[in-house]
Amino acid sequence: MNKTRVRFAxxxxxxxxxxxxxxxxxxxxxAKQHGGDFILRIEDTDSNRFVPGAEQYIIDSLRWCGIxxxxxxxxxxxxxxxPSERHPHAPYRQSQRRLIYRQYAERLVASGHAYYAFDTAxxxxxxxxxxxxxxxxxxxxxxxxxxxxxSLTLPEAEVKRLLEERTDWxxxxxxxxxxxxxxxxxxxxxxxxxxxxxxxxVLWKRADELPTYHLANIVDDHLMEITEVIRxxxxxxxxxLHYLLYEAFGWQDSQPRFAHxxxxxxxxxxxxxxxxxxDKLGFPVFPxxxxxxxxxxxxxxxxxxYFPEAFVNLLAMLxxxxxxxxxxxxxxxxxxxFSLDKVGKAGAKFNPDKAKWxxxxxxxxxxxxxxxxxxxxILKEKxxxxxxxxxxxxxxxxxxxxxxxxxxxxxxxxxxxxxTAFVSKDVDKFYKPEIxxxxxxxxxxxxxxxxxxxxxxxxMPMGKVMNCIRLALSGAASGLGISDILHFIGHxxxxxRLRFLKEKLG
RNA sequence: GGUGGGUUCGUAUAACGGCUAGUACUCAAGAUUUUCAUUCUUGCAAUAGGAGUUCGAUUCUCCUACCCACUACCA
Numbered sequence: 027m028n029k030t031r032v033r034f035a036x037x038x039x040x041x042x043x044x045x046x047x048x049x050x051x052x053x054x055x056x057a058k059q060h061g062g063d064f065i066l067r068i069e070d071t072d073s074n075r076f077v078p079g080a081e082q083y084i085i086d087s088l089r090w091c092g093i094x095x096x097x098x099x100x101x102x103x104x105x106x107x108x109p110s111e112r113h114p115h116a117p118y119r120q121s122q123r124r125l126i127y128r129q130y131a132e133r134l135v136a137s138g139h140a141y142y143a144f145d146t147a148x149x150x151x152x153x154x155x156x157x158x159x160x161x162x163x164x165x166x167x168x169x170x171x172x173x174x175x176x177s178l179t180l181p182e183a184e185v186k187r188l189l190e191e192r193t194d195w196x197x198x199x200x201x202x203x204x205x206x207x208x209x210x211x212x213x214x215x216x217x218x219x220x221x222x223x224x225x226x227x228v229l230w231k232r233a234d235e236l237p238t239y240h241l242a243n244i245v246d247d248h249l250m251e252i253t254e255v256i257r258x259x260x261x262x263x264x265x266x267l268h269y270l271l272y273e274a275f276g277w278q279d280s281q282p283r284f285a286h287x288x289x290x291x292x293x294x295x296x297x298x299x300x301x302x303x304x305d306k307l308g309f310p311v312f313p314x315x316x317x318x319x320x321x322x323x324x325x326x327x328x329x330x331x332y333f334p335e336a337f338v339n340l341l342a343m344l345x346x347x348x349x350x351x352x353x354x355x356x357x358x359x360x361x362x363x364f365s366l367d368k369v370g371k372a373g374a375k376f377n378p379d380k381a382k383w384x385x386x387x388x389x390x391x392x393x394x395x396x397x398x399x400x401x402x403x404i405l406k407e408k409x410x411x412x413x414x415x416x417x418x419x420x421x422x423x424x425x426x427x428x429x430x431x432x433x434x435x436x437x438x439x440x441x442x443x444x445x446t447a448f449v450s451k452d453v454d455k456f457y458k459p460e461i462x463x464x465x466x467x468x469x470x471x472x473x474x475x476x477x478x479x480x481x482x483x484x485x486m487p488m489g490k491v492m493n494c495i496r497l498a499l500s501g502a503a504s505g506l507g508i509s510d511i512l513h514f515i516g517h518x519x520x521x522x523r524l525r526f527l528k529e530k531l532g
Numbered sequence: 533g534g535u536g537g538g539u540u541c542g543u544a545u546a547a548c549g550g551c552u553a554g555u556a557c558u559c560a561a562g563a564u565u566u567u568c569a570u571u572c573u574u575g576c577a578a579u580a581g582g583a584g585u586u587c588g589a590u591u592c593u594c595c596u597a598c599c600c601a602c603u604a605c606c607a
Contacts, residue, residue, distance in 0.1 A: 198605095233605070238604090372537095373601090379557060
């Protein structure tokens with residue numbers, strides 16, 4: 027039995043979106059569960075779409091989630107560029123593997139599974155436009171290849187000349203007609219496709235001396251001894267090609283098994299989750315904040331205040347379920363519980379409310395001291411220098427009311443500074459001369475512990491008096507319990523605030 | 533258009549072919565609380581439609597509808 031080896035193979039064309047993180051996560055979980063390796067490979071074969079910083083963003087995102095590759099770019103925190111005893115499959119960036127692909131492309135031509143094509147981009151475009159004019163779709167296939175400029179139709183000498191003179195030719199796969207490819211997917215079961223509907227995909231481009239996805243992918247998965255390919259559903263249509271490629275190379279025996287994951291869909295309407303949805307509906311679609319080369323900023327889960335554990339957890343539950351009613355899982359627990367046959371087939375709509383719920387749960391699980399240490403810098407920004415022990419006490423009191431650490435300030439700012447503004451609606455309701463008089467009397471006569479008893483004993487209207495006091499202490503009639511507030515700010519400060527209320531409102 | 537995939541409460545999902553189709557989020561109501569939040573209880577709400585197989589179908593088969601992906605010298 028071969029050791030399990032899976033890979034996550036993103037393209038550095040922009041920030042990794044949460045769907046991509048989920049794919050990486052599922053690969054990672056699968057690898058770890060089977061005691062195997064998780065490999066990070068960068069598929070940068072499209073020089074036109076390369077975005078500076080995208081690769082580092084991918085690495086940073088996975089690290090934030092606690093996902094570390096055993097092999098590949100970023101293995102053990104450093105970029106592996108050359109083969110070594112530990113990483114014999116390096117390099118892991120496809121642009122650094124150019125030389126490898128060309129020989130495999132040539133091998134396919136030699137064995138009659140591929141051919142050279144000399145059609146220019148303009149010629150193909152013209153053919154497409156023509157077909158479209160006739161209400162049809164042009165595909166480069168057994169239907170059309172006989173009338174196009176390639177090594178199948180041109181004389182040998184001409185082919186030789188063009189190969190030498192021109193630098194814009196490609197190698198195309200010779201898609202056989204009249205075959206039905208029988209495939210198996212770990213999630214979807216058996217699938218069969220008639221090759222007559224498939225086209226002759228470009229495998230290698232002379233112009234930049236690079237392969238396209240299809241060739242690079244198959245060659246690398248083979249060379250890197252990948253045992254399972256777990257990727258997004260958008261790849262399902264090219265699975266027949268990939269099967270045929272393994273067959274053409276004679277690698278069927280070591281062909282990896284495939285699992286195509288359902289897509290992540292936008293919260294409302296239809297279609298896959300896109301960057302725009304996040305901006306529009308107010309939630310991040312990226313793990314980390316991303317600033318594009320043009321200066322456009324996209325929010326990230328990290329910066330929005332999500333705990334990485336919560337992010338990983340919510341991602342894991344989108345498209346997979348444990349078969350039990352447990353919803354909260356650590357990364358380690360996910361490794362134990364994960365299973366591809368519990369992955370659903372249908373696309374999963376992302377629900378921002380549930381995402382927040384997960385973070386709330388994780389926030390409560392965090393120790394007060396830890397939360398306090400996260401809150402401290404925020405306080406410092408507000409110009410407040412509070413004692414850690416004090417902040418810890420505050421946090422333990424308010425953590426159940428918050429979703430994010432950032433919420434702490436809004437919830438409890440008045441435990442650090444006296445309110446200067448008062449909610450007018452609450453003022454109208456609770457700041458009446460007779461109520462204020464009673465509130466002042468109660469405050470002057472009792473401390474935090476005896477306040478309630480005093481109000482009760484003197485048969486004051488409990489709700490009104492308390493809310494008037496709360497208004498003075500916190501600036502609003504809703505919020506923390508009065509005795510809790512007093513415990514933190516002290517009785518003297520409480521009395522001062524009550525007097526300030528009158529001073530301010532007259 | 534073609535090819536492939538998909539379809540259980542609003543959302544995520546559960547249910548060897550067999551209880552009243554379960555759970556979580558959201559929402560609503562009630563209880564608790566000096567207020568708010570929390571917490572607790574309760575409630576609303578689904579098998580896309582139609583045939584077939586079967587004693588019995590959410591589950592298996594077929595058809596229809598709808599949704600998604602792919603259909604580039606992008607991944």
